[in-house]
Amino acid sequence: xSIIDPIFAQKLMKLIQKETNQNAHFFGEKGIxxxxxxxxxxxxxxxxxxxxxxxxxDFIAITEEMTMQLSGTRPGFSVAxxxxxxxxxxxxxxxNPTDMRPIxxxxxxxxxxxxxxxxxxxxxxxxxNNINTSLQESSAGLEELSASSEGQSSTIVELSEMVKKxxxxxxxxxxxxxxxxxxxKQTTILGINASIEAARIGAEGKGFNVVANEVRKLADNTANxxxxxxxxxxxxxxxxxxxxxxxxxxxxxTHQQATVIQSLSHEIENITTSVDVFVxxxx
Numbered sequence: 001x002s003i004i005d006p007i008f009a010q011k012l013m014k015l016i017q018k019e020t021n022q023n024a025h026f027f028g029e030k031g032i033x034x035x036x037x038x039x040x041x042x043x044x045x046x047x048x049x050x051x052x053x054x055x056x057x058d059f060i061a062i063t064e065e066m067t068m069q070l071s072g073t074r075p076g077f078s079v080a081x082x083x084x085x086x087x088x089x090x091x092x093x094x095x096n097p098t099d100m101r102p103i104x105x106x107x108x109x110x111x112x113x114x115x116x117x118x119x120x121x122x123x124x125x126x127x128x129n130n131i132n133t134s135l136q137e138s139s140a141g142l143e144e145l146s147a148s149s150e151g152q153s154s155t156i157v158e159l160s161e162m163v164k165k166x167x168x169x170x171x172x173x174x175x176x177x178x179x180x181x182x183x184x185k186q187t188t189i190l191g192i193n194a195s196i197e198a199a200r201i202g203a204e205g206k207g208f209n210v211v212a213n214e215v216r217k218l219a220d221n222t223a224n225x226x227x228x229x230x231x232x233x234x235x236x237x238x239x240x241x242x243x244x245x246x247x248x249x250x251x252x253x254t255h256q257q258a259t260v261i262q263s264l265s266h267e268i269e270n271i272t273t274s275v276d277v278f279v280x281x282x283x
Contacts, residue, residue, distance in 0.1 A: 004028070004089050008114055009035035012107060020103060022095040026111075027078075029053060031090075052080045052090045061097035077101045081108045088115055127274055134271045138264055162242055 009026040016024040017037040026035035031050030033041050048060045059079040067073045077100040078092035091108050093100040 004034075004111060004115060005118065006034050009089075009111070012110065013037050016093060016103065016107060020093065020095065020100070022076075022093050022100065024094075024107075025049075025092045027053060027090040027092065046078075046092065048078055049090045049092060052078060053087060055087065060092075061101065063097060077104050079104050079108055081111050083112045083115060088112075127277065130274045131271055134267050134274065138267045138271070 004026070013024040013026055013035050014037060016022070023037045025033050025038070025041070025046065027046055027049035028034040031046045031048070031053050033044055033046055033049075036042055051057050052060065059077070061077050062070070062073055062075055064075045067075055074094055075096060076092055076094040077097040078090055079101075080087055081089045081091060089111065091104050091111065093104050093107075
C-alpha cells in the first residue's frame with residue numbers, strides 16, 4: 001500500500017496532463033503505478049520506476065533519439081521523491097525530458113509537502129484523541145467522587161464544569177485543525193498551478209509572482225491558525241492546573257476519595273504531558 005494518498009496523487013496527475021497535454025504517472029513500491037492518466041496502466045510495473053524505487057538510480061531522462069535504440073520506451077522524464085532520507089515514490093511525465101524535468105521536480109516537491117502535511121495532521125489528531133480519552137477517564141473519576149460525598153457536591157460541580165470547559169476547548173482545537181487542513185490543501189494546489197504554468201510558458205511567466213504572493217498569504221494564514229491552536233492549548237493547560245489545585249484540597253478525605261483523587265491526578269499529568277508535546281510540535 002502506498003504511503004501517499006492515491007486520490008491526491010490522481011488529482012495531481014490529471015492536473016499535469018491538463019497543463020502539459022502529456023501523460024503522467026505516480027509510482028509506488030517496486031515501481032507499481034498507483035496513479036496515472038492512462039487507466040489501463042494502473043497497477044502495472046514500470047521497469048524504470050522500479051529501478052528508481054530500489055535506489056539504483058534517482059531519475060531517468062529518455063529523449064526521442066534514445067527511443068530508437070531502446071525498444072518499448074517513450075520519451076519522458078521520471079524522478080524519485082525523497083523526504084527525510086526516505087524514498088516515498090516517483091513521478092514520471094511523458095514528452096521532451098528537458099521540458100518535463102522542471103514540471104516533474106515541482107510536482108515531486110508538492111507531493112513531499114502533502115506527505116509531510118498528512119503526517120503533521122495525523123500527529124495532531126492522535127494527540128487530540130489522547131487528550132479526549134484522558135478527559136473521559138477524569139470525568140468518570142469525578143462522578144465517582146461526587147457520589148461518595150454529597151457534602152462536597154458544590155466543589156464537585158465546579159470540577160465538572162472545569163472538565164466540561166476543557167472539552168469545549170478541545171472542540172475549538174479540532175475546528176482550527178480543520179482550518180489548517182483546508183488552507184494547506186489550497187496552498188498545495190495553488191502552488192502546483194502557479195509552478196506548472198510558469199514552467200510551461202517559460203520566460204513569459206512573470207505573472208507567477210502574483211500567484212506566489214497569494215501562496216505566501218495563505219501560508220501566513222496557516223501560521224496564524226497554528227498560533228491560535230497554541231493559545232487554545234495554553235488555556236487548556238490553565239484549566240487543567242485549576243482542576244489539579246482543587247483536587248489537592250481533598251487530600252485529607254477518606255481513603256476511597258484519596259484513591260480516586262490519586263487516579264485523577266495521574267490522568268491530569270497525562271493530559272499535561274500530551275499538551276506539552278502538542279505545543280512543541282507546533283513551534
